Amino acid sequence: RLDGKLGIVAEGSIGHGRETAVGLAARGARVILACKDREEGEAACRYVEQKTGSSLVEFSELDLSKFASVRKFARHIAEKETKLDILVFTGGMEMTDKTFTEDGQELVFQVNHLAPFLLTNLLLGLLKASDASRVVYTTSEVYSWLRSETNFNDVNWSETPYDKKIAFAQSKLANILFTKELAARTAETSVRTFCVDPVSGAFNWMTYFDNKVAKTIVSFAKHLFLKSEEEEAQSIIYCCVEETIKDQSGRFYMNCEERALEDFALDKALSENLWNVSEDIVGDITGLGEASIETVKIVELVETSDGIMVKAKNDAGSSSDSEDEKNDHNISLTKENIETTMRNRMTYEEGNSESTVGSNLQTTTVTRRVVKTIISSSQVSSAENNLTITEM
Numbered sequence: 001r002l003d004g005k006l007g008i009v010a011e012g013s014i015g016h017g018r019e020t021a022v023g024l025a026a027r028g029a030r031v032i033l034a035c036k037d038r039e040e041g042e043a044a045c046r047y048v049e050q051k052t053g054s055s056l057v058e059f060s061e062l063d064l065s066k067f068a069s070v071r072k073f074a075r076h077i078a079e080k081e082t083k084l085d086i087l088v089f090t091g092g093m094e095m096t097d098k099t100f101t102e103d104g105q106e107l108v109f110q111v112n113h114l115a116p117f118l119l120t121n122l123l124l125g126l127l128k129a130s131d132a133s134r135v136v137y138t139t140s141e142v143y144s145w146l147r148s149e150t151n152f153n154d155v156n157w158s159e160t161p162y163d164k165k166i167a168f169a170q171s172k173l174a175n176i177l178f179t180k181e182l183a184a185r186t187a188e189t190s191v192r193t194f195c196v197d198p199v200s201g202a203f204n205w206m207t208y209f210d211n212k213v214a215k216t217i218v219s220f221a222k223h224l225f226l227k228s229e230e231e232e233a234q235s236i237i238y239c240c241v242e243e244t245i246k247d248q249s250g251r252f253y254m255n256c257e258e259r260a261l262e263d264f265a266l267d268k269a270l271s272e273n274l275w276n277v278s279e280d281i282v283g284d285i286t287g288l289g290e291a292s293i294e295t296v297k298i299v300e301l302v303e304t305s306d307g308i309m310v311k312a313k314n315d316a317g318s319s320s321d322s323e324d325e326k327n328d329h330n331i332s333l334t335k336e337n338i339e340t341t342m343r344n345r346m347t348y349e350e351g352n353s354e355s356t357v358g359s360n361l362q363t364t365t366v367t368r369r370v371v372k373t374i375i376s377s378s379q380v381s382s383a384e385n386n387l388t389i390t391e392m
Contacts, residue, residue, distance in 0.1 A: 008123075010119070021033055023236075034061070087120065091138075121285035135179075135192070139172045150264065152273055197254045
């Protein structure tokens with residue numbers, strides 16, 4: 001079960017993305033369907049609710065072809081959530097003629113790789129805040145058609161004649177390389193990453209048809225003989241929830257089984273180069289849960305029915321110019337894990353004001369998103385002697 005878990009399904013309004021949302025919601029997760037079309041997204045939410053009976057499904061706007069939209073979505077999530085358990089990218093661009101986004105990037109590469117790269121990094125703090133989080137990218141075995149054509153130093157095809165087949169395949173290789181590099185960089189955290197070919201089988205090559213008649217015939221045959229959208233979603237859901245693969249981060253799956261990768265997809269230097277190129281293009285990828293430490297002073301501790309309320313203000317010596325960070329901050333501490341809406345990770349220091357529950361709290365560091373408190377005493381009046389705040 002996924003009760004109490006939060007899952008984001010990017011581009012999850014149709015196809016196997018929508019069925020992935022069904023699979024997560026049916027297991028009790030709260031699901032955010034992130035896509036660019038509100039009407040389509042809200043219709044998908046209703047579809048998921050009807051199939052699962054869940055009321056924990058919501059739409060949020062996200063356009064992977066615009067970096068500004070990715071950053072806006074990430075800020076929205078970081079402002080209202082304390083952790084993220086599942087992040088899935090189920091959609092993407094297929095072959096198309098050479099097209100550039102408003103960010104000046106080749107459309108297929110931006111939607112299929114650069115935007116997921118940016119969003120994942122921006123939400124990495126929330127993913128790390130989960131006890132066990134999963135990030136899943138959909139790819140395609142057509143990546144294997146690449147050999148010497150791979151060139152991540154010219155992703156906009158400014159020096160190379162554009163080939164839409166190679167452009168698509170290269171974006172799918174990027175999904176695999178990013179999965180493996182992210183797995184390496186998060187190995188000591190709670191984050192696990194996987195990439196999945198949800199379609200699999202001979203009809204992957206239908207992508208390479210340019211002739212519309214041929215595509216129509218192959219597509220019709222696919223619906224007759226191959227997987228349904230619900231069946232396609234099973235490998236994605238498997239990588240989101242399967243406990244037996246939690247130590248297999250960075251692997252490639254098809255039909256709920258791990259598959260071997262071509263040697264060039266295992267090239268560490270290539271994956272590191274892709275990371276560097278991607279970061280240069282998208283700009284700042286600092287996680288929204290990983291800001292610098294600020295100092296504020298606890299000015300008052302007020303007894304409440306649930307525990308204590310900490311009233312805090314920024315230290316007068318703070319170098320911050322942000323209006324949000326100049327404001328008072330009230331944080332409830334109870335016997336449960338308490339969520340806060342602090343914008344920065346902060347060190348709370350005892351102030352000089354009198355407190356209704358004492359004045360001997362030690363300086364304690366908490367994350368900007370989550371305060372985990374344990375008050376062992378049932379008497380709030382002596383809570384200062386029994387309060388532990390643990391960084392998540």
